[in-house]
Amino acid sequence: MKALVWHGEGDIRLDDVADPSIQDANDAIVRITRSAICGTDLHFIRGTMAGMHEGTILGHEAVGVVEEVGASVRGLSPGDRVIVCSTMSCGVCRYCRMGQTAQCDVANPNGPAAGTCFFGGPAPTGPVDGLQAEYARIPWASNTLIPIPDNVSDDDAILLSDIFPTAWFGAQLAGIRRGDTVAVYGAGIVGQLAIAAAYRQGAGRVWAVDGVQTRLVKALEQNAEVIDFNAEDPVEAIMDATMGVGVDAVIEAVGVDAQRPARGPAAEKYAARTEQFAAEVAQTAPETNVQGENWVPGNAPSLSAQWAVESVAKYGRIGMIGVFSPDLTSFPIGAATNKNLTLRAGNCDHRSVTPPLLDLVAAGLFDPAPFVTQREPLDDVVDAYLSFDRRDEGWLKTVLTTE
Template sequence: MKAVTWQGKRNVSVENVPDPVIQEPTDAIVRITSTAICGSDLHLYEVLGPYMAKGDILGHEPMGIVEEVGSAVTKLKAGDRVVIPFNISCGHCYMCTRGLQSQCETTQVHEQGSGAALLGFSSLYGSVPGGQAEYLRVPFADYGPVKVGSDLPDERYLYLSDILPTAWQGVQYADVPKDGVLTVYGLGPVGQFAARIGKYLGHRVIGVEPVPERREMAARHGIETIDFSDGTAEELRSMTGGRGPDAIVDAVGMEAHGSPVGAFAQHAVGILPDTLAQKVMETGGSDRMTVLHSAIDAVRRGGTLSLSGVYGGAASPMPLLTMFDKQIQFRMGQCNVRRWTDELLPIVEEASDPLGVTDLMTHEVPIDEAPAAYENFQKKTDGAIKVILKPQGVSA
């Protein structure tokens, strides 16, 4: 089969690799019909290379048609249409039964001290082959996959694999008061959905984003938007009675613009031998912190910061005096996808499309064009906001 593989920093290629097979009785094999490039894939493309191996299959936002199931699978059959969450979770352990599927005790990557294994996401999370491929082996198939109908197109369902529940969790964790103001830093795919979800839930929402096309997309959904600058925190205070927003979702993470020191650290780590680079990342501060520090400055006293963007530096500097003095609350973590999918599925199936899931994809390309699509998405050229790969070919 064809699959998108990691070959080195800023270097992916489409290769012919062996088809996946059933390895455990609880597995399923899914023929992938749509699979997205995520901002987290760009972390592997640029920053987290020390944890990758040449030939690793990328991708953790897939959906498709079940081709085969293992002997212990009872809830799926060949022909079912499914969305595959990026967490690999069992559904029955202590963590899963408490809605913490990203911490699943059955699939935790103990050798790395990490949470649940993830599809297509480096040795930090198990080096499990990902979904940017023609076929995918899905563990724990009776629990993870979300069965969906056949009447609506893939783009109505695909984002249930990651970015829609990630955004939903981010807003839930933000705990915005009933009459409160939510600010979302970063209007990439997760930020777009977080802003729309905030609006859907009845909040005033302000999006912060340096890329004009992304501000324009958010504005179509009733989101107030501002550019990002050194004066962003002051501008947000001026828009909120001098206090600052009640809650902020950081949908940017470790590769924020405007962080020259962090950018240098990430570049330096990227040219070290893998073993040494891993040690630096596990003990040093290599995140770009401009957005997070701006959010800490901007949020009102007693407010909440919800981190949906991924951070990877073990010792990134934080302004603890300010955080303590302002009585800021923090929530964060990988999304617990299956905690939210039953809640979200009816919303994405509504005829009115209240979250605008059909207004996110900007590029749909055959899987063979993945290398150019990665470069385009990383550089934010040609208006790229959300890129969908089609392993079975783009429909006419």
């Protein structure tokens, strides 16, 4: 079968690899009909998340059709259309029973202390081959797969594999309440859906912070108030807009590949931290393979976290869903403590968060289609990655098709 394979930093290839097979009684084999490219995948190629094994198939978002099930798999049969949750979970350990499926005690083959197990990631997450392929092996299939209702298309279901649940989870982490003022740092696809989630969880006003114009335009379409960090200082802009108080809650959706402002008043301000940011880049991306404009790590890994702390009100709440390398040790903990902030961070509990969102889509109460900006065949996946990595105009979310 064809699959996108990681061969090293800056080196991904569409290879012919062996078809997956059942390895455990809890496995299923799924024929992938849709997969998608996520910003998390870029971390592995840029080198800002260490521990990748050469030969790992990338990708952690997919929908498809069950082809085969192991002897212990219940509730699923060949021919069923399914969403593949990005994170794997058994469904019966103590964390799964509490709905905290991202920290399943048994899914990660590295043991319960290893934390989240997800598709297409580095060694600490499994590793488990990913979903940007024609077929995939799904461990713990009874809990990792979610059947798709007949009235939900594959195109609509694909955003429920990871990014919509993750965005919703981020709003939950931030404790959004009715009437809240909210800042969303990062207006990529997760940030866009975080705006949608914040409004649906009760936010009164939402500000979206980014430096890419097409992303800010998309945020405007959702009635967010936008701040271009290349035109104004985002912290000052939010403080001015909230009469010096700050927002009630922040959703951080950027992570370790944050970029410093390239121009404007904030650029001069953060130029003084060049050495600090350079040390953080060396810490989080010790090996890179920059090729022109591609695979360039973010030049300010801790900046979005700093902005989050600076722009939230005293006793405010921060939900962090951006991906941060475990090797990054910088965080403004003193400032956060001094403001009595509540900080919650982590990977989405997909298996418990997704089903109610699937109900929203099935009922016609939320339309994912406008958030998909590109549809490309799997054969063109490498070129699609290059465009997405460069933040080319309009490249917000790319869905890959195998049919």
